[in-house]
Every structure is written in C-alpha cells, then in structure tokens.
Amino acid sequence: MINSHKGDENALHTSIKTLRLPPVALYIHIPWCVQKCPYCDFNSHGQKQSTLPEAEYVSHLLDDLTEDAKLIGSRLVHSIFIGGGTPSLFSPEAIDRLLTGVRQRVNLAHDAEITLEANPGTVESGRFNGFAKAGVNRISIGVQSFQQEKLERLGRIHDEQQALNAAGYARNAGLNSFNLDLMHGLPEQSIDDALFDLRQGIAQQPPHLSWYQLTIEPNTQFHSKPPTLPEDDILWDIQEQGHDILTAAGYQQYEISGYSLAGQQCRHNLNYWRFGDYLGIGCGAHGKVTLPDCGQIIRTVKVKHPKGYMDLTRSYLHQRHNVQDDELPFEFFMNRLRLLEPCPKQEFTDFTGLLLTAQSQLMANLNTALTKGLLAETDTHWQVTPLGRRYLNSLLEMLV
Template structure:
C-alpha cells in the first residue's frame, strides 16, 4: 500500500471489522514451553496503574477506529485472571467511554484453572466477560508437572464446573498433545475428559518447541512422529463424532460457537493491541495503508511515564499483503470468499492470479475460483502453499 499501483492491481480497500486485544503480561511462574510475553510476578500486581496505562495506550490508537463498533475483545497473557474483577470493572468502564461496543460483543478472557483464579469467576462474569478460555493443557498430573504447570487435572475439571456456576455458557478449553511422556492412549484420555466437560469450543494442538524457551535450551523427549500423526488422526475423528467441527488448524467448535475474535484475525480483520507486548493490525482509509504495530514488552517500561507504549510499526506494502492475507485466511478449513482478498488488501485478485493457478494445479487449493480455500492436501502442506504467495 506504500507502493504505486497500476490500474489492474488496485481495488477498493474497505474497513474490516474491529477487535481489541488486551495483553496482561504477568503470570505466577513462566512455563518452560511458553514463548509469549509473560513475566513471573514477583511483587504485588500494579492493577490500578496498569488499567490507567491500558486506557492511555488505547487513547493513542483512537484515530484508527474510524467510526467502527468494537465486535470482540480478547484478554490474553500471561495470566489475565490474576487481575481482580474490580480492575476489569474499571477497565471496561474506561473502554466504553472511548469505544462503542456492539450489542452482542464477545469478550474473552484466558484463565488458569488454579483455585486462586476460580474464586474470581463470578466477579469476572459480572463485569461483562462472557467467554472463558481455560488453559487446561492436559488432565494428567505427571504431564502437567513436566510442563511446569501449577494446577492439577482435578482443579481443571473443577474450574469448568465453577465457570458454569458463575454463568459462563461459552467456554473454550485449551488442550495440547504430543507432550513429554505422553502416549497415544493418554492423549485420547485427555480428549475424552475434555469432551465429557461439554465445552462449546476446544483448542487442541501439538506442543511445539519454540526458541527463547527453557524447552528450546533443554529439549524434552517428545513422542515419535508416527505416534504424533496417529494422535492427530484419531483425535480429529473423535472430536468430529462428538459434534466438534474443525474450522481452523487447531480450533474445533460446536455449532455456532466459533471464536469470533480469532475469526477476525484469520479473515484479516483489524485489531487494536494494547498492553505490554501487544500487537495490532490497522487499516487507515485516509492514507490507504495497512500497518502492524507492537508495544514495549517489559511491564516496567510499559508503566513508565517517560517511555512510549509503541516500540515499532511496519507498513505492509503490495509485496507483503498477499502472504500476510493468505497466512491467516488459509488457516481456515473453509477458507474465505475470493472477494475478501480485494476488500481487505486493496489489491485486485489479478495480483495473485499466477500463484492461485499454480496452487490449484498442485491441488493445494480447491478448484472453485469463488473461494480461497485450501484442499485437504493444502491444509496438510500449508507452508508449501503459502510459499507460492511470497
């Protein structure tokens, strides 16, 4: 968008739906597999100061709202459930003075299953949070210990019960497989326990070893590839048989319960990111530009009045946009309507026509030209598919 286009390349850039991501960077203890921006809490959590900083951070981004309602909020971390309901009350009061919430706004909070957080569920629901994503990871206590988690399997089950009693009727359970010391039988037992708890949504994905984590420095022994493949196949069959539709690489939902916030990411929507380490993606019709920006990572810098919240931004030019769009949209099993590419990027579909034709000839995309949708093969070889748009 910062480059000059020919008439064949240009389309009308449209404003996509708007979401808000809020990052809470503290946790009780850093997990050895975690590469998110999280910091072990050593002193009392500075709730009041952090809420004030979040609202000030948002004020700096209001030019990008451009008259839109806010459709979803996602509070991630770290461990957002460490903050009190009173803090969120204050935060939401401030947010609603700055933004217009849609009448059916989805507000998701990530929560750990520990007893300390469970006691707060009633308060969280009363603030207007209407979706919980509970970080179960596994119900097996030995596996939890190897992952460095501080809750037990029974606490995870109790957390779901307490969330239901608090009035949450939209729950996601975060579950991993391919764990150190986990057999195929154990992985299926985890899924069985999750399904018995009847969540509306499951995020089920394989543990990967990421740079800048303790597991990267000291890698644990993971199951063999053959076992991992078998777990994936059997797990997908099991989930489907219980009414969970896989609509994204690691997202499975009951009918009508897809994660609206994450769908906005995957459909190349806009989101404002506030909080230490938060990222945003923003469309500006006044300049016909799309940019990504990111905030300072350390809580102390974020809370410092002498430092800027934002530490970087990058304009997406016409060479960036095709792969930026596709690496999100093609995660969706159903893909997206072809028209969305032009609406969300401001580029004509002709820009990527040679890549589309090659992807279809390689049977990585479905033949229907009205949709940008990966084939079964394309979903399995997503990296190979995305390389065609680089």
C-alpha cells in the same frame, strides 16, 4: 526504537488504494504469570500475585487505548480478548474497571464477545462469577492436560482436580461460552495418553475446544533443553483419531486447532483469520488497522517489557509499520488459510486493495498449490484441502 509518524506520508503509495473496512477487534495483553512455562514463547513474566501492579497497569492500558482509539474513530468493536500471561491473576474489580474504561473509549457492540484467559490454578468459583459481572462473557481455560505427570513436565501450576473445577466454574458462571485449551504431542506422550486428555476435555462439555500440538519455539526452556517428543507417525495418529473423537462428539473443526459446537466459534479468532482489523494494547501487544483515507494497512507493536511500558517518559508504541504491497499477499493468505471455510476471492482485493490478476507471481504460486492438491478453487472461492491442512506450512511457503 519508536518509528516516527512524520515520514508516513512519504511511505504512502502514489495512488491511494480503495480498501474495504473489515470488522474491528481489541486485544488486551496482561503479561504476568505465576511462573513461566518451559514451552511458552509469549510475552509473559513470572511475578507473585500479591505484588502485581493492578491499578497502575489498568491505568496504562486505558491511556494506551485512548491513543489507539484515534486509529478507528467511531468504528464498531465486535470482540475483546484479554490474553497473557495469566489475566485471571487480576481481580474481578480490576477487570471491571478495565472494561468500563474500554466502553468509554471505543464504540463497543452491545453483543460483543469478551474473552478472558484463565489458568485453573488461579481461579475459584467466586472469581469467575466476578469476571462475568464485570462483563466477561467467555472464558478460555489453559488446561493443557489432565494428567499430573504431564502437567508437571509442562511446568503448569495446577493439577487435574483444579482443571476439572475450573471447567465446572465456567459452566455455572452465566457465561455465553467457554473454551478449554488442550495440548497434544507432549514429551513422551502415547496415543492413549493424548486421547485420554481429549475425552476428559469433551466430558466437561465446553462449547469450544482449542486442541493443538506442542511445538518447540526459540527462546524457551524446551528449546535450550529439548524434551523427547512423539515420533511423527504417532503425532499423525493422535491427530486423526482425535479428530474422529471430536467429530463424533458434535464438535466441528473450523480452523487448524479450533473445534466448536455449532455456532460457538471464537468470534475474536475468526476476525484474525479473516484478515480483520484489531487494536493491540498492553506490553508487546500487536495491532493491525486499515486506514481507508490513505489506502494503507498499518501494524503496531507496543513496548514489550512492563517496566518500559509503564515508563511515563516514553510512548507505549514501540513500532509502527506500513504494510507494503509486496507483503500483503502472504499476510492475507497466512491468516485466511488457517480457516477451513471457503475464502471468497473477492476478499483478497477488498481487504488488500490489490488486483489478483495483476499479481503474476502469486497467480503462479496459487496454480502450483492447486496442482499439488493443497488448495481447491471454484470461480469465486479458494479452500484448503485436507492435504493442505496437513502441510499448511508448505502451502504458505509457496505463497511467499
């Protein structure tokens, strides 16, 4: 159900907090894929490319943005991420119309990072060049593996050669950067298999690599029929040896699953993890916006299913939630502690409006994390330790 905004005034705190405005990003969700992967818990729907409602959906996205843009006024948007689903199913012409409409509705930075997710099985050279001409300056390619057996087990529609081709297209499309998504801890995967994929990925010379472990999520095919995954000691060996290989190749780890060459971190993801603001438009998209006039942080969720989202008789907004004071500490640290960089303590107060010294339970929890060696601190910063990175979920649970 859509939460009415009429009661928002009653939900505000009696004293308005002073909140520092963080940078703003824009997330755009395109929900269609050729087919649903068995491990995927994202909001995606299988549909043939020939029947995609491109023009209609772009119109709805822009109408959605027209409403959301009111939340940020003239604030500068520093990055755009077009995710899915498989956004590369849309034509370069549709992406051009979309980005043109975005520029007409928000104050977009002249050097904004604009990323589009792509599946190697849905692109060719001309398509990447067309996306670049439309304004996309960064492509994220969902490779996952370079081994046919593993690709088939993951339900991917591409093969090894298509993955290699896609990386080549990205290198030659005049982009500022591109990312390869690689997954490890795959069903019955050996250490050698995982490191082969990683070395193949590095050989494609991507400025950025997302290298993350497969996890079994609820409401997926793998959850209902779990595959046999590597044992924990194998997973740890993969992570340790893979990290060494990436480091030797010049990649710097800057977040739990993000590696990049110097200066090539994903600015959009950095904004998420630094507790920045972002508008979310499209089916099921989430947003987080700071409203300084009322000292409030809100979260928004859009209608999830394409049919409901494109129903002209209803709002795009499914839910709007005022984030309460007791939720803010966990929300802040859940994002900020994904990053390996030190976290300025002042940002906690600046971006939540809460005084750290007034949060007695949080202070006790932080001290526990420090005692256990999961967190380190100076007078001005916190930083996750190597042990804390290994047991990040346990660290976050301490801060609830």
